Amino acid sequence: MKRLQLQRWSSTVLSPRARTSNRLHQHLCSSSLRHQSTVAAVQESTPELKYRLNNAHKRSANLQYPSPPVNAALDSAKLASLHARLYLPSRLPLQTLARTLVDASADSNVDFNNESLATLGHDLLTYYTSEHLLCTYPRLPLSVVFAAMYAYVGPKTLAAMSKEWGVDLATLPGGEVDPGYLQFKRVPPGTVLDAETEQNGKRKNWRKTVTSKVVYDDEFGDPIKGSSNSSVGVPAELARATSVRALMGAIYLHAGRPAAKLFFEQHFLSRSLNISQLFNFSQPARDLTRLCARENFEKPVAKIISETGRLSRHPVFVVGIFSGQDKLGEGAGASLLEARERAALAALKGWYLYSPLNVRVPSSMEEEGASPWNPAHVDLGEVIS
Structure with a gap:
């Protein structure tokens, strides 16, 4: 009498309940193996896990502060x-x-x-x-x-x-x-x-x-x-x-x-x-007259330097402001009045934008080996209109 080979027909002869329990057993075994492999992987990467846990702990602890x-x-x-x-x-x-x-x-x-x-x-x-x-x-x-x-x-x-x-x-x-x-x-x-x-x-x-x-x-x-x-x-x-x-x-x-x-x-x-x-003069000709009077200059006089197209649609006049023999400013415009205002404005800017040759500030004296201090130029101030 031949011996029965149970491995060939056991899966077909067993009852559905037995087959279900068998599959459940295999699933549990495989899941347990997967779980064990995960634990092993975590144990192998313990420094990385600790780093992440520490960062998460720091972030949760920093939530209580109003600033970092x-x-x-x-x-x-x-x-x-x-x-x-x-x-x-x-x-x-x-x-x-x-x-x-x-x-x-x-x-x-x-x-x-x-x-x-x-x-x-x-x-x-x-x-x-x-x-x-x-x-x-x-x-x-x-x-x-x-x-x-x-x-x-x-x-x-x-x-x-x-x-x-x-x-x-x-x-x-x-x-x-x-x-x-x-x-x-x-x-x-x-x-x-x-x-x-x-x-x-x-x-x-x-x-x-x-x-x-x-x-x-x-x-x-x-x-x-x-x-x-x-x-x-x-x-x-x-x-x-x-x-x-x-x-x-x-x-x-x-x-x-x-x-x-x-x-x-x-x-x-x-x-x-x-x-x-940055300058904004409302009446530059008047301010220039008062400035010349304060500085004891001769009264400013406007003179035409050159012109072109007086009778055309686009005339151009070049006017200069003179104080005696000195020309204070020059300006060009489409009319004599506009040219005179621009010339006076240029003369005022030339006065107010004066700058010394060697500019030194008081804080430069705090440097090591600084040369003796020469007083800075102090002006009388602007013309008060």
Whole structure:
């Protein structure tokens, strides 16, 4: 009698219940093997798993902070690239650079926001800019000085510089955000930003004289606004300007005065500004007459230098303003009156845009081995109309 070969017909003879249990057993065995292989793979990559778990733990722990923690600055690629892109001094740490990007509206703690650094940087920027303007152009009218100050270190200029540097804005501040982003609380839509206007549309501050701007207004000749409520939020332009001022203050604290002044010359004074376009004289001929009277010059006289096409549709007249034998200015126009006004305007610009040959600013005396100080030229000032 032959022996039965159960392996051939056992799958067909067994009951459906037995076949189901058999498949279930095979599935459990295969799943257990797969589970064991997964455990083995995890055990083999324990350092990577620990790294991921630590990062997840750090992210969950940072959620409780209003701004990124100090140690997170060392792991930020955006912050390191910004430091290298601006050629910042090596003595300026990444932690302080990250602090310059934290606005007071994002973190109210003065130990972690940029409010104190921005105050110092604001004073440095206005000091360096004002001494440069007053020593380079000692005869500038004060209104032109205000306009030039605003063009060099005004909030719109600083905000544009922040964009040029590649500083990105964070959508919402928080401890889990990359420290390389500018952290600030945005102003809700519909918020009234101009606190100087009344409900009827008239301004509370109606001063217009230059003297009142010197006494009561800020360094740009604008009315000083009250302290804004940072808990409500700040505009993006103001947050960008504050971060640039804070960076200037941080460089001064960590790298010293020479590095701060070099940074100012490379990033602020290097910007092109045509000061001759900032003048706005309403009656240049009258102002020129008063200027000549104050300086004991002969009374200015307008004389025609040349003309062409007087009887044509497009005449051109060239008029010069003379004080005795000296020509003060020259201008061309389609009429004699227009040419005279342009000549007077050119004469006034030639007077007010005077610049000494060797310009030195008071802060240059702080350098080592500085030559003796020669007093800067101080003018009598503009003609008050």
